[in-house]
Amino acid sequence: MEIVIPDDVLVSLKLPKSEVERELKLELALILYSRGALSLGKAAKLAGLTKREFLEELARRRIPRHYTERELEEDLNFARG
Numbered sequence: 698m699e700i701v702i703p704d705d706v707l708v709s710l711k712l713p714k715s716e717v718e719r720e721l722k723l724e725l726a727l728i729l730y731s732r733g734a735l736s737l738g739k740a741a742k743l744a745g746l747t748k749r750e751f752l753e754e755l756a757r758r759r760i761p762r763h764y765t766e767r768e769l770e771e772d773l774n775f776a777r778g
Contacts, residue, residue, distance in 0.1 A: 702721075719745060722743055722744055722745060723744045723745075723746075723754070725743065726740040726741070726743040726744035726751070727740070727744070727754065727755070727758065727760060729743070730751075730755070730760070730763075731760050731761075733763060737751065737752070737762070737763070
């Protein structure tokens with residue numbers, strides 16, 4: 698899939714040209730994750746970040762993490778060994 702952004706919109710962005718694609722992917726990933734449309738792993742992949750880096754970005758922006766009971770159980774089982 699390809700998303701086309703009009704040139705005048707790209708020119709209006711207050712970002713260095715080299716950072717535009719990375720920043721737009723990150724912003725899209727954060728929005729879709731916060732709406733529950735993407736899982737943490739898929740959102741991190743879209744953003745081009747590791748899960749840890751994506752979690753750090755969520756924390757920086759004070760976006761709550763979606764954390765299900767199943768994920769909690771998996772984490773507890775992992776911690777127990």
